[in-house]
Amino acid sequence: MFHFRSTESAMPDDSSLVLKTAPLQVESPPIVLASRSAARRALVESAGLAARFMAADVDEHAIRTAMRAGGHDASAAALALARAKARAVQAAPGTVVIGADQILSCGEEWFDKPEDRSTARAQLLRLRGRAHVLHTAVCLLHDGREVWHHVACPMLHMRAFSDSFLAWYLAAEGEAILSCVGCYRLEGRGILLFDRIEGEQSAIMGLPLLPLLAALRRQGIILP
Numbered sequence: 001m002f003h004f005r006s007t008e009s010a011m012p013d014d015s016s017l018v019l020k021t022a023p024l025q026v027e028s029p030p031i032v033l034a035s036r037s038a039a040r041r042a043l044v045e046s047a048g049l050a051a052r053f054m055a056a057d058v059d060e061h062a063i064r065t066a067m068r069a070g071g072h073d074a075s076a077a078a079l080a081l082a083r084a085k086a087r088a089v090q091a092a093p094g095t096v097v098i099g100a101d102q103i104l105s106c107g108e109e110w111f112d113k114p115e116d117r118s119t120a121r122a123q124l125l126r127l128r129g130r131a132h133v134l135h136t137a138v139c140l141l142h143d144g145r146e147v148w149h150h151v152a153c154p155m156l157h158m159r160a161f162s163d164s165f166l167a168w169y170l171a172a173e174g175e176a177i178l179s180c181v182g183c184y185r186l187e188g189r190g191i192l193l194f195d196r197i198e199g200e201q202s203a204i205m206g207l208p209l210l211p212l213l214a215a216l217r218r219q220g221i222i223l224p
Contacts (some may be wrong), residue, residue, distance in 0.1 A: 078137035
């Protein structure tokens with residue numbers, strides 16, 4: 001009787017085929033996003049960053065008013081707000097804190113988030129058929145010291161929509177638009193308001209993600 005013996009080596013276990021890769025983000029320093037914005041949180045998480053999310057207690061109205069009274073433009077005011085939020089967070093030593101804020105300007109007018117649906121309707125009527133700019137600022141603090149900042153200024157061209165469309169839009173969006181400067185969420189029905197958009201979508205949503213990721217790479221916080 002012949003006994004057959006295979007000369008082929010045994011197939012390796014599947015686990016041995018998995019490539020061992022370095023994590024995207026170094027364990028230290030930790031990252032904190034100084035914002036309560038759900039859109040900013042979603043952007044950070046979608047990029048694969050591990051971060052803590054902490055609301056910053058600052059008087060936004062007072063900062064905006066002081067910057068306007070001092071003759072500063074909307075970009076400078078947005079950056080002042082981002083810096084104030086980053087510095088207001090009580091972070092552990094060595095932490096990298098991301099501060100971000102956004103101001104909408106149309107002509108000489110600056111817009112706040114609407115207080116109610118009546119205010120939202122009035123804002124949309126003022127923006128209708130015009131171009132406006134979203135001044136979206138972000139800064140990085142490392143161990144309490146600013147190491148980088150950036151302001152993106154996407155321009156959005158709102159179409160001359162009808163009154164009947166506006167009524168439908170306000171009813172469809174409900175209270176959700178009260179948390180949005182400009183009264184729209186571009187990732188939802190808000191896209192229906194526009195003819196043309198110029199700029200990075202993440203900056204429109206509140207966080208210029210591409211410049212931020214580049215800064216984190218330069219700081220050695222994520223893989224180059």
